[in-house]
Amino acid sequence: MKKSILLITAALLAAGCCDTVNDEQPMCPTTAEATISTIMNRKSVRSFTGEAVADSTITQLLRAAMAAPSGRNIQPWHYVVLRDTTRYTAIFGESNFNLPIFKAAAAVVVFCADTTVTAPPRDNPQAEAVTRPNGLWRDDLGASTENFLLAAEAVGLGAVWTALYPYPERYMPVKEALLLPDNVVPYCAVPLGVPTGNDQPKDKWKPERVHYERW
């Protein structure tokens, strides 16, 4: 009997449930494996089940969005979370071909940017703050949007980046409808929801795009 229970214990161990990949995690994919699988599995999701998404989940994704790198750490981003589908046509304009996707999603997050920065001149940190254009806001918003899309993929939700900027016919109606200040521009609109599973990631690997030392 003792022997049989030892065998059970041995089997438990052999099954690997206490086998260690590293010191911390029994049988776990590494953070690298999990993160890179999320990056490779992220896809543009345009088909949603219609299920709701909790505000707390959206907040978690926005925390990820605000963790993006920012030129000179200016953090120009703002986010407008939309749920009232009755306003979507007025906000985005009837010509926005993504309206049906927006209306099928649980929410649409409009990524916005303050295109200005108010600070002392770079060459004179002691001087009075002045307001000037921030040349890197668009890059910060791109990184912030990608963080949001990856966090959505990671928690099992679907989203798709739909461009507003640099197209005035797309972003100006949104700027007006959302009552954005003069210095704030709507960058993109990201519908978020529970994916149906219809959308799949693309394999975009092109080794010829990698060059060494020169073109």
Add this chain to the structure above:
Amino acid sequence: MKKSILLITAALLAAGCCDTVNDEQPMCPTTAEATISTIMNRKSVRSFTGEAVADSTITQLLRAAMAAPSGRNIQPWHYVVLRDTTRYTAIFGESNFNLPIFKAAAAVVVFCADTTVTAPPRDNPQAEAVTRPNGLWRDDLGASTENFLLAAEAVGLGAVWTALYPYPERYMPVKEALLLPDNVVPYCAVPLGVPTGNDQPKDKWKPERVHYERW
């Protein structure tokens, strides 16, 4: 004796080594937890140990970079991997204040973009392909750069996004030194290496940046 071994077995189970967070993974952080921790832990790393990074690792990070979303799936990105530090001053120009960081890194990846697209007019897919500006290349490059930075963080490496575009005094010397075609612009330079641990992530969460339904 049987009892004591049962207790050992019970203790093994109570220790949780076979406790399941979900059906697949005993005791594992979820993909969501791992991915979001990578996003929140990513930091701008400017201090490197000087250790080398394998080409295969850089390739893995570039696979992640090319998995970024791309407007109309144009995928405008190209990457130039630099290791020959003797050329860095000539490539980036003596005025680039990031030169010391570049020289301390294991490699510098210059993210580049084809700013044009050659395809039939959108309103006439049957017509002959024409070359025109791609209005979304900068957004695609921002997402691609963030994927690379997150993949680097995930595998335990450090990197930092240093802007070249939109500053001609920074990107023109690089464009010339790397022999880039007329339609290709250097977007940013990302030094990559083994971090010393000196650099830490910033908490950028600002709930006041989240708006609901309108500004």
